[in-house]
Amino acid sequence: MATIGIDFKIKTVMFNDTRVKLQIWDTAGQERFHTLSTSYFRGAQGFVLVYDITNLKSFQSITIWINDIYEKAGDEVDVILLGNKCDKESERVVPKQKGEKLAWEYGMPFFETSAKENVNIEHAFSVLTKEILEKKSGVLHDLDVVSLNEAKKRTCCAF
């Protein structure tokens, strides 16, 4: 069934002994719902862009979505690209190399997946989760350094 507007699911996964709660928002991919989805971009930590390897138009739309993401969510967010339906090899119209090239141009991880046959789905989400967590811990670390420096300054000035 086509997604109208937005749908979301919550999944808790274990990641290096840490419980991580993923809130996964599924936006409608169809053009006529596009504007509806854009208001949900802000606040997202990661994006999974999915095209259908048997549908050229879905691949061509990816560039529009990438630009939208960077424009509306900032270019610091983590994005991965998935070429889905890799179980339908005989109907493939998008060569794997094209997906790889596009992902390489934007510096994002790329996987071919099959939601139907559960190929690479967990792996793709793990990679994205890892990138988000690493970025987050980096930010926390930076903030710690800043607050330590601030604390030092304050101590210094108080004397």
Ligand SMILES: Nc1nc2c(ncn2[C@@H]2O[C@H](COP(=O)(O)OP(=O)(O)OP(=O)(O)O)[C@@H](O)[C@H]2O)c(=O)[nH]1
């Ligand atoms: N063979 C195959 N079919 C798939 C796969 N993933 C999804 N489908 C089928 O493709 C159709 C569309 O799937 P959706 O999950 O609704 O696709 P979507 O991109 O979310 O579509 P919107 O909700 O319109 O944005 C359904 O009939 C699914 O069963 C896959 O990996 N392989």
